[in-house]
Amino acid sequence: MTVQYNMATERDSLEIHVDLCELRYNQLEARMDRFEQRIDSINDELKQVKTEMTTHFGEIKDMLTAARDEKYKTIVTTAGTIIVGLLGLLGYIVVHLK
Secondary structure: OOOOOOHHHHHHOHHHHHHHHHHHHHHHHHHHHHHHHHHHHHHHHHHHHHHHHHHHHHHHHHHHHHHHHHHHHHHHHHHHHHHHHHHHHHHHHHHOOO
16 A cells, blocks of 8 residues: 555654555565664674684694694604613723723
8 A cells, every 4th residue: 555645644643654654664664674684684694603613713723733743753753762762872981991
């Protein structure tokens, strides 16, 4: 219903006022429906982002753990090499110290 009324007519006629209120409420309801759809869309996108971030943080954690383990292996290997070298040097000194 797209009839235009002036404000004086709306004040004077209850029927016109009811018709205009119906139009206003229908428009308001349509706007609220669009708003709810937007909120639902944003909510879905946020859930997707949260899932992706959780997955990526898990991958990063795994990579850091692997790097830490590799670092410890390198430290142990290096320390072992130094100790074996020092023991070899000590053995050489003991054998040749006569």
